[in-house]
Amino acid sequence: GAGVSQSPRYKVAKRGQDVALRCDPISGHVSLFWYQQALGQGPEFLTYFQNEAQLDKSGLPSDRFFAERPEGSVSTLKIQRTQQEDSAVYLCASSPRAGESPYEQYFGPGTRLTVT
Amino acid sequence: GENVEQHPSTLSVQEGDSAVIKCTYSDSASNYFPWYKQELGKGPQLIIDIRSNVGEKKDQRIAVTLNKTAKHFSLHITETQPEDSAVYFCAASVSNTGNQFYFGTGTSLTVIP
Numbered sequence: 001g002a003g004v005s006q007s008p009r010y011k012v013a014k015r016g017q018d019v020a021l022r023c024d025p026i027s028g029h030v031s032l033f034w035y036q037q038a039l040g041q042g043p044e045f046l047t048y049f050q051n052e053a054q055l056d057k058s059g060l061p062s063d064r065f066f067a068e069r070p071e072g073s074v075s076t077l078k079i080q081r082t083q084q085e086d087s088a089v090y091l092c093a094s095s096p097r098a099g100e101s102p103y104e105q106y107f108g109p110g111t112r113l114t115v116t
Numbered sequence: 117g118e119n120v121e122q123h124p125s126t127l128s129v130q131e132g133d134s135a136v137i138k139c140t141y142s143d144s145a146s147n148y149f150p151w152y153k154q155e156l157g158k159g160p161q162l163i164i165d166i167r168s169n170v171g172e173k174k175d176q177r178i179a180v181t182l183n184k185t186a187k188h189f190s191l192h193i194t195e196t197q198p199e200d201s202a203v204y205f206c207a208a209s210v211s212n213t214g215n216q217f218y219f220g221t222g223t224s225l226t227v228i229p
Binding site for chain 1: 120122147148150152157158159160161162165167205207209210211215216217218219220221222
């Protein structure tokens with residue numbers, strides 16, 4: 001079946017611009033995660049949704065970052081007033097379950113954001 | 117929070133040889149350890165995982181071992197092939213509200229034909 005999809009795949013923004021990154025999780029997946037991956041590094045957690053509820057946003061680096069999943073499926077990560085340090089690959093992952101134990105996460109291809 | 121360290125950062129092996137990547141974690145409450153393969157320009161792909169109640173798991177040429185006492189786990193790839201060349205990430209997760217993953221810094225594996 002279809003995997004996690006993300007759009008756009010590449011985004012170039014001038015410093016100060018707002019951007020919106022979209023994630024379409026695997027159909028029926030309850031949990032959705034956003035990660036930020038700097039060049040040559042492992043992904044770092046940003047935020048987590050269980051259905052439409054944002055249960056953890058402890059990884060968001062500043063109040064310029066905002067994420068939503070209003071209907072419990074598609075999610076959008078918005079970055080306001082982009083800065084050069086926001087340049088990274090933004091990965092979305094979904095998981096079929098939620099609960100007390102961690103479960104496998106399936107990642108999308110990512111959106112590469114470059115802030116000039 | 118959890119801290120995951122991964123070694124080596126780069127690894128080159130001859131085709132047919134074995135490759136071993138090692139990770140350590142800091143939080144003894146971590147109970148789920150996935151391994152991901154990431155090819156250039158693509159998202160991480162889950163290749164194998166292990167839970168803390170299991171010491172070893174194998175799937176064809178790939179195996180993972182876990183030592184809870186020492187807080188380290190390893191990925192073993194046997195009979196390596198050129199298509200195994202990629203960046204491999206280990207991760208650890210603790211049961212909590214989010215169950216987010218804490219990733220290592222990655223190992224770039226090159227299999228030389």
